[in-house]
Amino acid sequence: MASELTVLFRRLRTWAMLLALAAIPILIATAVRLSSHPVPPGRGPAFLDRVSQNGLFVGMTALLVSVPLFLPITVGVVAGDTIAGEANLGTLRYLLVAPAGRVRLLLIKYSAAAVFCLAATVTVAAVGVLAGVALFPVGPVTLLSGDTIGVGESLLRSLLIAAYISVSLLGLAAIGLAISTFTDIPVGAMAATVVLSVMSQVADNLPQLEWLHPWLFSQYWLGFADLLRQPISWTTFGDNALLQAGYILAAGAIAYGRFTSKDVLS
Incomplete structure (x- = not known):
């Protein structure tokens, strides 16, 4: 497991994706800071109109913006590359020579993808908090229920939101792993995973498919x-x-079922 995480987080692609995610809260904070007009309530993403009054809302806004597309793309890239990437590089059969077995390899690959889900979400939240503290005043946060909490508890709520979103992405990571076992072309597995995430969200917004919504x-x-x-x-x-x-x-x-019965030739 440690070896797999080392490989994953040594890749330039992984750090490029994390940097791209970190740029989202920085862009939001900078745009609001440089704007000469306050954001009207109800315009733009939720919480955007509160950013200038309290920088702690930068992270929440960035997470809300990242969930529909940016986070699924990065998770799709990592999950789609799990097995197909090894097959494409010709290293999969060498991994299977070890006595670890195919099931353990699947578990290790998925665990690494799950860790990336957490790392990606925490990156957005943490950079959002730092950007908000650097550019805006920080103080007690008014919740959706109308109650007010202190800075410490609001940071804890941000961590809970990051954990919630990380859990939300675990199903997509598993789907990407499954797709990755069907092909030796990692780009195809990545694209299929991302497309499925988009299709699920589109279906979730169609009232005609309301019967399907609880299963998406x-x-x-x-x-x-x-x-x-x-x-x-x-x-x-x-x-x-x-x-x-x-x-x-x-x-x-x-x-x-697919991986344990698959003939690995590369």
């Missing part, structure tokens, strides 16, 4: 608003975790 892995991606109420409601967090666990098991079973 993106159903609760933006449900972290419950973490910004007093007291915190954990219902959505639990529902999201249960849904993602279902996708992890289903995609894991597909990956297992």
Whole structure:
């Protein structure tokens, strides 16, 4: 596991994606700071109109902006490359020579992708907080329920939101791993994973497919608003975790069935 994480985080591509994610809160904070007009309430992403009054909202706004597209793209790239990338490089059969076995390799690859989900989300949240502190005043945060919490607790809420989004991306990472076992072309697996994330979100916004919404892995991606109420409601967090666990098991079973019966020639 440690070796796989070392390989993942030594790649320039991984750091390029993390830097691109870090640029999102910096761009939001800079744009608001340089703007000569305050953001009208209700315009732009949620919380954007509060950024100039309290810099702690930069991280929350950046996470909200990143969830639909930017975070799924980076997770899709990492997850889609797990098995297909090794096959494309011709190193997969050498990995399987070790007594670790195919199941353990799948578990290690998925664990590394899960760690990246957390790293990507925390990067957006942490850089958002730093940019907000550097460019705007910081003070108590007014929650969606109307209650006010201190700076320390608001930072804890930001970490909870990052954890919530990380859990939300675990199902997508499992899907990417499963797709990666079907091809030796990593770009194809990456693209398919990202396309599925977009299709899930499109379907989630179509009222004609309301019967399907509870089963879509993106159903609760933006449900972290419950973490910004007093007291915190954990219902959505639990529902999201249960849904993602279902996708992890289903995609894991597909990956297992495919990979354990696959002839590895490269």
